[in-house]
Every structure is written in structure tokens, then in C-alpha cells.
Amino acid sequence: MTAEATLTQKQRARNRDSRGQGDGSGRRAAIAASLAGLARRLGWVDWIAVALLLLLLAALVAPGLLAHDDPLTGDQANVLAAPSAQHWLGTDYLGRDLWSRIVFGTGRTLLGSAVAVIVGLGVGTLLGLIAASAGGFTDAVISRIVDALLSIPGLLLAMVVVVSLGFGSLNAAIAVGVSSVATFTRVMRSQVLTVKNLPFVEASGHIGGRPGYVLWRHVFPNSFSAVLSLAALQFGTAILWISALSFLGYGAPPPEPEWGLLVSEGRQYITSSPWLVVFPSIAIALTVWAINQLSNTARNGRNRD
Numbered sequence: 001m002t003a004e005a006t007l008t009q010k011q012r013a014r015n016r017d018s019r020g021q022g023d024g025s026g027r028r029a030a031i032a033a034s035l036a037g038l039a040r041r042l043g044w045v046d047w048i049a050v051a052l053l054l055l056l057l058a059a060l061v062a063p064g065l066l067a068h069d070d071p072l073t074g075d076q077a078n079v080l081a082a083p084s085a086q087h088w089l090g091t092d093y094l095g096r097d098l099w100s101r102i103v104f105g106t107g108r109t110l111l112g113s114a115v116a117v118i119v120g121l122g123v124g125t126l127l128g129l130i131a132a133s134a135g136g137f138t139d140a141v142i143s144r145i146v147d148a149l150l151s152i153p154g155l156l157l158a159m160v161v162v163v164s165l166g167f168g169s170l171n172a173a174i175a176v177g178v179s180s181v182a183t184f185t186r187v188m189r190s191q192v193l194t195v196k197n198l199p200f201v202e203a204s205g206h207i208g209g210r211p212g213y214v215l216w217r218h219v220f221p222n223s224f225s226a227v228l229s230l231a232a233l234q235f236g237t238a239i240l241w242i243s244a245l246s247f248l249g250y251g252a253p254p255p256e257p258e259w260g261l262l263v264s265e266g267r268q269y270i271t272s273s274p275w276l277v278v279f280p281s282i283a284i285a286l287t288v289w290a291i292n293q294l295s296n297t298a299r300n301g302r303n304r305d
Contacts, residue, residue, distance in 0.1 A: 046297050049290035056287060059106035067100035071257045080273045090275040092265065096255075098276065102283050105257035110287075112173040112251075112258075113238035119177025121231045124184020125224070131185070132192035133215055142185065149182035155241055162250045169258065172251040176241045180234055187230050191223035198222075232295035236288040243284050259284050 042050070059066055069087075074094035081091040089098040131142040149157065161175035196219050245251040246260030254261065259280050266276025 042297065046293060049293040052286055052290040053294070056106055056110065056290075059103045060110055063103045063107065067097070067103040069097035069100040071096060071101040071104040072255050080269065082273075083275055089279045090273065092262075092273075092276055093269060098262075098279060101257035101262060102259070102280060105259050105262065105280075106283075108169060108252060108256060109239060109242060109259045109284075112169055112242045113176075113235055115170065115173035116176035116180065116238040116242065117231050117235050119174055120180030120184050120234060121227065123177075124181045125188050125227055127181070128185040128188025128190075128227075129192055129215070129220065129223075132189045132196065133219070139189075143189070146182045146185050146189075149179075150186070154179045154237075155244055158241055158245060159248070159250060162245060167250055167253065169246075169252045169256070172242055172245045173238075175245070175250075176238050179241070180238070183234070184227060184230065188223060188227050191226050192219055195219050195222045229295065229298075232298070233292060236291040236295075239284060239288055239291075 074096040076095050078087065078091050079095045080093055081087055083090045087097050089102065091097055127142055131139040157179040158175040161178050162172050165171040165175060242251060243260030246258045247264040252258035252261050262280035263277055266280065270277050
């Protein structure tokens with residue numbers, strides 16, 4: 001091999017490295033610009049929602065830093081104590097600190113909602129992709145199943161599923177996920193039917209792209225963004241449904257500090273100790289509001305772009 005050929009190979013290697021570094025820096029710059037643009041679009045209401053979500057994240061990752069009392073151990077000397085400097089949100093009928101129970105219950109509620117969204121998103125995306133890409137009899141069967149599921153109220157369907165699976169936090173999360181499969185399937189199917197007829201997708205097939213490759217490389221990525229937007233909104237709905245199932249006794253068993261269960265336990269003392277119902281309900285409402293607020297802001301920003 002001559003010296004000129006060796007130098008040429010080295011130069012090509014350097015060019016490839018520089019292109020790789022340029023692509024990496026370009027991606028980082030694009031991500032930074034996207035985050036900066038999102039930050040500029042946030043109003044003061046959105047920043048309140050961000051602060052609430054950061055607080056929830058802290059309660060999820062390190063609840064012991066926010067609450068020092070044991071959420072399962074009560075103090076008989078402070079049964080049904082009103083909110084005070086010692087117990088910020090009061091205590092329950094066993095003397096357990098309500099603030100600690102809400103903080104430690106954050107993880108159970110949010111993780112259960114995440115499981116529900118993952119189940120609904122995964123199964124619904126797969127069914128919608130199969131229905132729209134296969135067409136014909138397969139599409140007709142899946143569509144009729146989706147129509148039947150959508151005709152049943154989501155919470156009622158979740159109750160039927162959780163009764164079949166058995167009571168418990170995980171089963172309640174799976175039940176909520178199953179009840180949202182039809183919604184994700186319909187959205188994914190409609191997106192795939194739209195994208196698969198676009199010119200660049202048809203061109204990819206005409207130049208020799210295999211159907212599986214075209215579906216995975218072009219159709220799926222361009223159809224999935226709308227489903228992800230729905231997943232963000234569905235997360236808030238999952239919190240409400242999981243809390244409702246726990247409230248009705250289908251979810252987390254006592255003495256777990258799950259938000260819906262806290263409301264259920266406090267309703268017996270709503271006249272004498274209303275804080276047992278008010279504060280867990282506020283936690284649920286603020287969490288759902290913060291998630292929906294930021295989801296709507298992000299979606300509206302993408303629509304403007």
C-alpha cells in the first residue's frame with residue numbers, strides 16, 4: 001500500500017469521525033433548541049405545573065426527604081389531630097401523619113398509573129398498527145372489537161377486569177390499562193391509515209422497500225407522535241381511575257397509603273375531620289391538572305410549529 005493511499009484512508013476516517021461528531025453535536029443543539037423553545041412558551045401557570053411535577057418526582061424518588069413520619073405507624077396520643085406545626089395536614093383515625101401518607105402514597109399511585117399507560121399504549125399501538133397495515137378481514141375484526149370496548153364506560157370495564165384478575169394495586173393498574181387499549185388502538189389505526197398514503201411512503205415502496213421495512217422505518221415513526229400525546233393525557237385519566245378503584249375497594253388494600261384509599265378511609269370522618277378527605281383529593285386533582293396542563297402546552301406548541 002502506498003503512502004498516498006494510507007493518507008487517503010486516514011483522511012476518510014477523520015472525515016467520518018468529524019461527520020459523526022457533527023451529527024452528534026447537531027442533535028444536541030436541536031434538543032437544546034427544542035427545550036429552549038418549550039421554555040419560552042411556558043406561562044406562569046405552566047411553571048406552577050412544572051413545580052408540582054418536580055415535587056411529585058421528589059416524593060416518588062425520595063419520599064423520606066419530604067416526610068419523616070412512618071406512614072404506617074400511628075400515634076394514639078394524636079388521633080384525628082387537626083393540621084398543626086407538628087402534623088401539617090393532621091392525622092387520621094389511627095394517629096398516622098396524613099402528610100407522610102400522601103407523600104409515600106405518591107409512588108404507589110404514579111407507578112400504578114405508569115403501568116396502566118404502558119399496557120394501554122403497548123397493546124393499543126400494536127393492534128392499531130396491525131389493523132391499519134393488514135386491512136381487510138383483520139382490520140374489520142379489530143375495529144369491531146374496539147367499537148365494542150368503546151361502548152363500555154372505561155371505569156366500568158376496569159372494574160370488570162380487576163374483579164376477574166383479583167384485587168390489588170398491580171391488578172388495578174392492569175385493568176385500567178386494558179380499559180384504555182381501545183382508545184390507543186383507534187388513534188394509532190387512524191394515524192397509520194393517514195401516513196401510509198403519503199407520497200414519501202409510497203415512493204419508498206416504489207423504489208424497492210419491503211413492506212415491513214417501510215412500515216417500521218417510515219409509517220410507524222410518523223404515526224407514533226399522536227399516540228404519545230394521547231399517552232400523556234391518559235396518564236392523568238389513569239390516576240383518576242386507579243384512585244377510584246382504590247376508593248371502591250378494588251385497588252390497594254389497607255393500610256397502604258394510596259391516594260384513593262386515603263379518601264375512602266377519610267370519608268367516614270368527613271364531618272368531624274374533613275382534612276382526611278380534602279387533602280388527598282387536592283393531591284389527586286393537582287396532579288391530574290399539572291399533567292394535563294403541560295401536555296396541552298406541549299401539544300399546542302407542536303401544532304404551532
